[in-house]
Amino acid sequence: MLVVDNEQYIQEVAKICLETVAGWEVLTASSGKEGIVQAENHQPDAILLDVMMPDMDGIEVCQHLKKNPLFHHISIIIVTALSDKEDLARCLDAGADDFISKPINSIELRARMRSMLRIKSQYDRIQNTMQLRAEMMQTIVHDLRNPLIGIMLGCDSLKSLGMPDRAQKRLDQISKTIEQMRLLIDDILTIGRIEAKKLFLDLSNIDIVEMAKSVIDDFEPLTSSKQITVLGKFPQEAAYISADKNLIRRVLDNLMDNAIKFSPQQSFIILQIECLPKNPDRPDLIKIQVIDSGIGISPEQKQVIFEKYEVGNIVTGVSQIGLGLSFCKMTVEAHHGEISATNNQSQGATFTILLRRVVPDE
Structure with missing residues (x-):
């Protein structure tokens, strides 16, 4: 958990509420720029982010983080004394997932944080499932090469037997289909390597x-x-x-x-x-x-x-x-x-x- 607020008092209240009472590990930052560095270094599960900060306000920080794919899944709760609907809409448009008004209520803060962490937990489970599915698909596709090679060798053997012209044409069609399947398998494997960021370009x-x-x-x-x-x-x-x-x-x-x-x-x-x-x-x-x-x-x-x-x-x-x-x-x-x-x-x-x-x- 990361708390970004230029007021020491707010940091301490949030830290006590979330760390001492709820048992979560809490990091703090006193400015927007420091908050970005902390987020990049520690990848927190959620961020409690103040709007009104001198060097870089919370909306700018939120926009900066959400532009990075690494932070798309991290929940950001905006802490604000603003009550105007347009201001709150700006926070959500910047990529914030929720907001909480000042003065902070400890019960409300814990409840909203639990809600964001439930979403993060669901996201992690979905990502793990998708990763498992991708790995299984890559394994299955890779294993398709073996029977394909067997079909190709068999086709080549039949061609060498001097088959009638009609049979030779059929064998040529089979060979072309095998080549198309081989290229399709290569494409699927290449896509998987690109998605896994494991593609080596020669x-x-x-x-x-x-x-x-x-x-x-x-x-x-x-x-x-x-x-x-x-x-x-x-x-x-x-x-x-x-x-x-x-x-x-x-x-x-x-x-x-x-x-x-x-x-x-x-x-x-x-x-x-x-x-x-x-x-x-x-x-x-x-x-x-x-x-x-x-x-x-x-x-x-x-x-x-x-x-x-x-x-x-x-x-x-x-x-x-x-x-x-x-x-x-x-x-x-x-x-x-x-x-x-x-x-x-x-x-x-x-x-x-x-x-x-x-x-x-x-």
């Missing part, structure tokens, strides 16, 4: 123009079968980024695969790379865009389309799992980049990635 300088050209070449059989024209718009010179080659390639593959899925036959897709003009206020950037001719994205979907298992518009005959764009977002952000989606002027959608440009060592 960084190297990559010519993103060459990679984009390779993506177009590799998807050519699929685009030809749908009579889709893919236009590559690239700068004349090489454009380098510092990135994990395999992960960024998966991002481009996912975006291109989505564009092909949702674009009708005899349409076009644009894969465009642009080196943005230099700006002293930001790092040098490379803009990557995948522009399709599909059904577009509604304003509502723009808010959630990068969330896990969000599939947007349901399209008949199109496989939609809801992990591809989530993988793209997490991977791009792991590279300190940005990804966004917008509608085209006539039809379709544009997915834009911004990544830092680097100058490779000679």
